[in-house]
Amino acid sequence: MIRGESTQASVRRRLMRLRLRLWAESAGATLKRLGRNKSAVAGAVVVTAIVLAAVLAPLISPYSPDKMNLNDRFSPPGGEYVLGADHLGRDVLTRILHGARVSILVGLITVAISIFTGGVLGVLAGYYGGTLDTFMSRLTEVLLAFPYLIFAIGAMAMLGPGFWNLVWALCFKGWVEFFRLARAGVLAEKTKEYVEAAKVLGRSDLEIMGFEILPNIVNPLLVVGTLRMGTMMVMEASLSFLGIGIPPRIPTWGSMIQDGYRFILNAWWLSTFPGIILVALVLSVNLVGEGLREVLDPDLQTF
Amino acid sequence: MKERTPLVKTIGLKRYFYSRPGFLARCLLGEKERTTKAVDGVDIYIEEGETLGLVGESGCGKSTLGRVIVGLYAPTAGQVLYEGKTEPNGQMIFQNPYASLNPRHTVRQILGVSLEKRGVPLEEREDESVKLLERVGLTPLHLDQYPRQFSGGQRQRIGVARALAMRPRLIVADEPVSALDVSVQAQILNLLEGLQAETGVSFLLISHDLAVVHHASHRVAVMYLGKIVETAPTESLFENPSHPYTQALLSAIPRLGATGESRIRLQGTVPSAVDPPPGCRFQTRCAHKMDICAEMEPLPVEIRGDPGHVVWCHLRASKS
Amino acid sequence: MAAPGDKEVLSIKGLQVCYRTDRGPVRAVRGVDLSVREGEIVGLVGESGCGKSATLLSVMRLLPFPGEIVAGSIEVDGTDVLALNGKGLQALRGGTVAMVFQDPMSTLNPAHQIGAQMKEALRVHGLPSTRSVLVDLLKEVGIPSPETVLGYYPHQLSGGMQQRVMIAISLSCRPKLILADEPTTALDVTIEAQILDLLRQINRDRGTAIVLVTHNLAVASQFCHRIAVMYAGQIVEEGSVKDVLSRPLHPYTRGLIGCIPRFRKGVPLTPIRGQVADLSENHEGCAFYPRCDKAVPGCLETLESLLDAGDRMVRCHRYGVPEYGDVAAAQDSGCS
């Protein structure tokens, strides 16, 4: 024991270490079981590779993503440019690698914000019910009855172009699904006896929502979240199609597919390679998600 | 009998559940708001160190009564007095050993919450948890395991430990053994019995298994559609059931070695607690129904020569 | 109770069932021999997970996915069930053998009307399914106003009524054998008694043989002719109800009886210690060994076969060994 430290602190430290060890052990066990799921492993490998490539993009590729060589426009793949050059003579591979950063961030951040907002509101609405619930449920129905694209276009018009504005536009309706999931989860959990036990013990509502119920409903949120990451990236592509989205200097897979599809007749590689990588990432993320689900929550039947 | 303040006493306790039909259904179909009178005027008491058995058919309001007593539900009317005061101080053990423990918490966390609420300082919690586990027949090895790693009986033991951690004077045990195998059931019943002998805790034992109630209770209350119809010391109730419902209930029990041919057959099925009939609740299935049963709720009658044996039945009232 | 005939309607020999799970094989049934004669009611008791349902489902060839019959033979009314497929299996299921499940609420299809569900069973077996046939069936199981009930959905009926409907469906094709898997566990005592009455009446009137799976020894004692006690996928003791319950020979049977509160004040409960055997483990010897008071090291080594104990069969090493004598003394501890 460090001198001067209270017993309480030392116990706390011991407990903390123990908890860490336990957590590591259980995480290790989970990973081990995940390791037995071949497709999850394959997915994890692909995801890791893509993420690594994105992080190390400047080291891997000899070009800069926004360096134009207008004379090399439409250079086919295989030559100087491994995956070809685009309509402005930029290296497609480099742009895919750099694009990974933004695309993955868009997916991650929008999903994270959506899960957080939807989750918190859903837990509150589900737990307290009553007016709050009625209001929130009505609101979500109004949002659902409101065409998504209209909002996204409008929001981008209102906010102007930019990464964060795009994120907000995508989150606007993204949270609704998580709200519903969380709310349904809470409704199912809150009548369970362990919640009643916590109430009898005198735990506060906040403790019950945060420590008792939340850990039990978070898995479906995460599983659907992994699916939605892909959807968000595709959504970003659709916004690019309509001419709004992220500033053009930052390559995203969505905008690359969109830019390239017009030239698909004479330069198929422009949109095909980013498309393939997008599908690969979404597929892998979902394989990992599915594998995790099987390990963490075999009963969960979300698609 | 000498007058004592019981540990817990309910006075005219009621708990209703309301369900509102939609606006149109009310206007066009004339549907009314429906009231489920789950508990409808219950006066019971539990003494220090006593086990009160509560039996009755499914849906008659046993669990609701238990929940009102530990303060999970606020009473619609009436009061629960704990040694004369109104702050609830009971703990609860639940029927479903799978749902009653949070699947994401280790035993340490589960017990930790109780100990924290009791105000046990952090550094003592581990020791205290170990003591509790040993008390309910588990070992310290189990501290860091998750509920899914336990069998049903072990989970029920953890549930008991969680309740005990609060050092309660009363434990409401809602069907604590009905989900368990007979062999495990006996273990848990013995555990509860031992605890009572050791700590003097009182139990409200809710069960539809009359054998269990007979074995474990000092007194028994029989409930029918939100009301107590008979209450008596265990032996006296089982030997001399006085309410027609109790009689039917007891005769239906399958007993080892009995043939079951001499049963009293109850007519009809359990009516619902939604807007129950006026007068005696049991009138629809009673073989001895009289005119007065439809008009007036029966008042409690103490069986002569059998102290503490009270029955709510017009038949008995007219006899005495 | 109807007196059982001589002809065997069900004969299970050396049945072994295995669930091949991710965590290794679970040997749910490890060599069960059971025979049921015409008009006989046989009780199958034992703790949860000992393989009772697996045995019954094997007879219907209905083991769920990772489950598989790995050895043994099953004959129903002279036909080899394990050799059946396609049409033959369909004729067996619901035709020769009918099944009643534990929870009527989840066993009746919530989306179909009672009438339709009854009709379906009759149609499959090529029997007439007119309204009057259905009404008669419902009347037989004591359902008031059967005409209306035909148009109901399951949720509109109480648990007891649902179970009656299930029984009516089971009866509809005049099966030789009804397999009832805990038909009353989900019901109230008073309703339970009614349902058991009904089954008994069917057995009496039609001579249908019944296998009743139950946890509740008391139920078995009131209802069955013969009783088989299962532990860890094996039958450990089998004999007439009276014999087995009043003079249990196997330590497990005795343990079970000792666990039941007996409506006698002051009789302490004597629980079996430990926990139910884990079926995913390989038990060379007696699976009850770790929980047994009478065990000797030898019990662990080999598995005893069912021994003929005169009026019954028992599977215990110590049976017949001199020290086993105290069993005789314990015989009185059975119920009267």
Place this chain on the structure above:
Amino acid sequence: MRGVKILERALAALPIMLGVCIVVFLFMRLLPGDPVDIMLGEASNVTQEEIDALRSQFNLDDPLHVQLASYLMRVLKGDLGYSISRSSNVGKLLLEALPATVELALAAILIALAVAVPLGIITAVKHKSLIDRSSMACSFLGISMPAFWLGIVLILIFSVHLKWLPTSGRATYGLVPSHVTGFYVLDSILTGNLPALKDSLRHLVLPSIALGAAPAAVITRIIRSSMLETLRKDYVTYARAKGVAEWAVIIKHAFRNALIPAVTVTGLEIGGLLGGNMVVETIFGWPGMGRLVVDGIFSRDYSLVQGAVMVYGLTFVTVNLIADILYTWLNPKLVVGEKV
């Protein structure tokens, strides 16, 4: 009794519609840009008076709450207003565009269901088999392929190279069926015009595949997972125990009960298709609501967007109502309006 419940559920949609109406009204006015300015485009020598006159002609100079109130009043009377960008009545424009969109959305959802239902069932029954795994991979493909990309690839393959199907449009010139309902397929059947029927179906194929791919993937997964769940249910085992043939068990007992989540998702997807198919409509030159509404936004055509969103909201609410009614048919235990 049932009718009243349905009616009640339908009435519950009113506040939603009101909400949608107000939200879209305010939302449009939050957007920067002035409809009159956009309408005038590059016209030179425009005076401020001309602009002011136009603004007042379209009631754009009233305070916001007055505009909202009068808009709501007019909507109640069934008047959706005048479209500035298309010099026409909004109601008329929507009535023209709606059948095109609905026709495409229905075709897409039919294709999606035609793929998803059998695939969902097979993958559930053959759980973890090769076919299960490969169709799951395909479904991810469906989810993660942008519709416009799929669209152009389909056009290149089937129209440009193979020349099997037309690239775009709703009908070839001369084969447009005479107007009855506005749904070309239906109209050609009603008028007994076989060539027109064939032609409009040929035009429907590619866009509905492009549009239906993502929903097909989602619905397949939903059906698969709920089938996996119901196949484990007691009543399925019981149906087998009654001697019911395996296919009948799967269809009558398992599938029907597995449909509830599929109905929910299909409802939401249809809703999504009705509002979000702008991209496919552009690629395939399909004159539907999506293009109308996006164009309306870009030109700040308030009445047009408001009207379109109202129609969209109404369809969405209706689809959900139908889904609700379907639930009670699928599972009589449920009461109309109570969500699963």
Place this chain on the structure above:
Amino acid sequence: APKEPAVTGETLSIVIDCEANRKDEAEAVASQLRNIGIQAEARTWEWSAMKAEFMEGNRQLYMTDWGSSYFDPFDLAIPKLATGERGNYSFYSNPEVDDLLSQATSATDDETRKALYFEVQDIIYKDCPWVFGYCLEETAAASTKVGGWRVSMDSRINLHDVTVEGTGTIKIGLGIDKIVTMDPGNYRDRDTETVIRNVFDALVTRTWDGEVIPEIAESWETPDPTTYVFKIREGIKFHNGEALDADDVVFTFERILQENGIGGQTSPRLGLLGPLASVVKNDDYTVTFTLENPFPVFPQALCHFQIVPKDYVTEVGDAGFAEKPVGAGPFMFKEGRLDDQVVLTRFEDYYGGAPDLPPVGPARIDTVVFRMMPDPATRVAALKAGEIHIADKLPPDMADSLSGDPNAKVESVPGTRTYGIEFCLTKPPFDDVKVRQALNHAIDWDTIIATIYGGKATRLSTAFIPSGFGYNHDLKPYEYDPAKAVELLREAGFNVSLPTE
């Protein structure tokens, strides 16, 4: 020689705003600016939002374009450069320019006007309120079977002379969502006019190079700068057989001049008529137009006002007319939906069109199908698949997609739109003319045009277009000269430098 200023200036950072269709160009421009050490970045916007922003003065450089319908600086230079005008997005304000422009508007003599415009060009060349850009060619593709077809400078499609090998039907994929109406009095966009001009004829029309010639009118006189007297050709028939005379002409203009004249709404074309005060019938075949003040481009304006049949319109009403339009043009409206396809058939009794624009006579094909195909990739695909004969509005950079196709030809013609990048002149650093000139030198337009626009654009020296009136061909565009740009920027106090290679 000027002293080399210290390299301690501040960095210049610029955001270039554009719409999605000029995204690539904006990226290229930004990339070139980055080359000389300017921190440049491009952003794409939705048009109205961007406009609202830069009209607030919140943006720095924005890509805009503006078209001239009159082939005259009147509807280009004035709205873009005169103080306070609607299209003056750069907030340019030079009293001298304002004065010259207003003189040019009212001058009646073309030589004087030309001289005035030359002077304006000299001034704005030095002032550079924009980064002067280019004039994009109108590009379209057609099947090789199509004959007698030319891309028109004002992006309209005239089908009077067109033939298609082996069929009497021509199908055209228009690059738009919808046309607004078939009523010539009730629209204001070019796309709608493309279709309408094949159904309706106007008093006058234009030759391919923009000269105004009589069409329905036989001739006209201008007794004084505010009076135009038109003589109408006799024997012209509308599609319904009705004869076209002065009443119809007067009616056509009155329904536009009159407030709430069309279906309760005021015609959106009203503003296009400028100072037109009245239209009076002299006799059955002469009409006098009186203006409030001189308006030299009036005949140019009249090209865009198609004559409608008075009796028919009064009979069926404005809505009925829009449903079933009847004109005096080469084709009759048959059927169609404005956002899907519009079908026209040949009008056999056509008077033949402008005699100065041979061939004269009925149209040479019998059916026209206009299809709305907003997506360019789809139009190209449809042309390749043989579904359409003309793919309108081909983005220049997509011309390559058709280069290998023997069945398709790509054609282009100088356009009438000027493309540039406007500065926000009210805020630093672009209030400094040196910075503006520097940026004009810093951008390599020739490369951009050669690559992104496939060579299908012409550099502009100022905001004027070569096809329009009064363009000074001797004024050479700013030269690409990064060294000069760097020098100017350093003088303005910015830290920039040439790329070190």
